[in-house]
Amino acid sequence: MVERFYPSRPDWYEELYAKALEEGMISYEAEIAAYKEKIFSQLTGKSKKILELGVGTGPNFKYYASAADINVIGVDPNKKMEKYAQAAAVAAGLPLTNFSFMRGLVALGKLYLER
Numbered sequence: 154m155v156e157r158f159y160p161s162r163p164d165w166y167e168e169l170y171a172k173a174l175e176e177g178m179i180s181y182e183a184e185i186a187a188y189k190e191k192i193f194s195q196l197t198g199k200s201k202k203i204l205e206l207g208v209g210t211g212p213n214f215k216y217y218a219s220a221a222d223i224n225v226i227g228v229d230p231n232k233k234m235e236k237y238a239q240a241a242a243v244a245a246g247l248p249l250t251n252f253s254f255m256r257g258l259v260a261l262g263k264l265y266l267e268r
Contacts, residue, residue, distance in 0.1 A: 155267045158260040159230040167233040175210040175237050182212050193217050202226075206259050209234055211241025218247035225251065228266070230258040 182189075193216035201222050205213065208227030211234075218225060225247060227238050235254040242252040257266035 154265040171233040210237035214241045214245035218245035228257045
């Protein structure tokens with residue numbers, strides 16, 4: 154079902170897109186950091202399990218992933234985002250044993266995961 158909404162693309166394209174997102178969003182993330190800090194600070198401590206849809210390269214991890222005993226499932230249609238998200242998780246203090254990545258997306262109000 155994931156293929157229906159997000160057709161396969163060559164690995165080189167997926168990697169290029171992931172790398173471009175990682176590097177191209179640096180200034181944007183810096184610009185909205187204060188806003189994200191405020192939003193995520195209101196959520197911290199409310200849950201030990203987080204499902205982040207459209208996790209991308211993991212830019213939000215630094216706002217919540219260092220909380221004790223937190224487990225994160227990151228979902229993204231681009232399988233090449235996984236290594237960037239893993240690196241962001243580690244940089245944020247989230248052990249990789251507490252992070253899992255799944256290829257999937259939300260479409261038509263439903264979550265579709267690759268099996």
